[in-house]
Amino acid sequence: MSRGLFITFEGPEGAGKTTQIARLVERLQDTGIAHIVTREPGGTPLGTRVRQVVLLEPDLQVDPLPEFLLYSASRAQLVERVIRPALERGEVVVCDRYADSSLAYQGAGRGLDAGLLTQITHAATGGLQPDLTFLLDLDPAVGLARAATRGEPDRLERADLGFHQRVRAGFLALAQQEPKRFCVLDGTDSPDELERQIWNMVVGKLGAIRTEGQV
Ligand SMILES: Nc1ncnc2c1ncn2[C@@H]1O[C@H](COP(=O)(O)OP(=O)(O)OP(=O)(O)O)[C@@H](O)[C@H]1O
Numbered sequence: 001m002s003r004g005l006f007i008t009f010e011g012p013e014g015a016g017k018t019t020q021i022a023r024l025v026e027r028l029q030d031t032g033i034a035h036i037v038t039r040e041p042g043g044t045p046l047g048t049r050v051r052q053v054v055l056l057e058p059d060l061q062v063d064p065l066p067e068f069l070l071y072s073a074s075r076a077q078l079v080e081r082v083i084r085p086a087l088e089r090g091e092v093v094v095c096d097r098y099a100d101s102s103l104a105y106q107g108a109g110r111g112l113d114a115g116l117l118t119q120i121t122h123a124a125t126g127g128l129q130p131d132l133t134f135l136l137d138l139d140p141a142v143g144l145a146r147a148a149t150r151g152e153p154d155r156l157e158r159a160d161l162g163f164h165q166r167v168r169a170g171f172l173a174l175a176q177q178e179p180k181r182f183c184v185l186d187g188t189d190s191p192d193e194l195e196r197q198i199w200n201m202v203v204g205k206l207g208a209i210r211t212e213g214q215v
């Protein structure tokens, strides 16, 4: 069975994920590489509703565990309906956030137990892990200031700076635990420089997979 390449983008608020995903997708298009782009929470009708509930209703009380379970429900649907089928077609899947965001935000940020999160995530995804994760690292104060230029903050963006600092540290700890999967990038580099680094990594990964005969 052919197997595509699963790429995720992670990082604190305003780190530049959306910007870099758009640039990567343009390069994939120009090169004629079959791909899809999706995001969490979202990517399916259920995921879009979860996004509405967890992010866009700022006054809604959502405790940490139900918050995580809502993200997990969105993830389970996305993996089953969108990500796995695309990978089985041999495509590149580019996803804006995935399970590492739960470990960073609900684990490091909210204080939920990492073992519990990992267990439920495994059930939600059938153990599907990204092949390559770009972590755009940035001081959360800088990222939140960037995000503020987009308009009204969502429920997570309203959380205090200490929360966002724990999230950043959580992401960096994950990257240290899995150096082969993670590529940590400096979110303060210019968009052009980041685009170049990301494309070089993706081309290298695609070349390696083709050599192994997986695509
Ligand atoms: N490398 C960069 N340097 C300076 N500004 C940037 C850079 N990349 C993106 N920006 C700007 O920062 C803001 C946030 O960027 P973007 O939406 O790509 O981040 P994001 O990581 O997707 O954010 P979020 O997770 O909050 O949705 C935008 O105004 C964008 O133009």
Ligand SMILES: Cc1cn([C@H]2C[C@H](O)[C@@H](COP(=O)(O)O)O2)c(=O)[nH]c1=O
Pocket (backbone or CB within 6 Å): 013, 039, 040, 041, 055, 071, 096, 097, 098, 099, 101, 102, 103, 105, 106, 156, 157
């Ligand atoms: C997948 C996932 C996301 N989050 C948070 C992180 C962000 O604050 C929002 C997503 O907004 P974006 O503008 O699309 O980046 O949701 C989370 O807390 N836990 C998760 O698992």
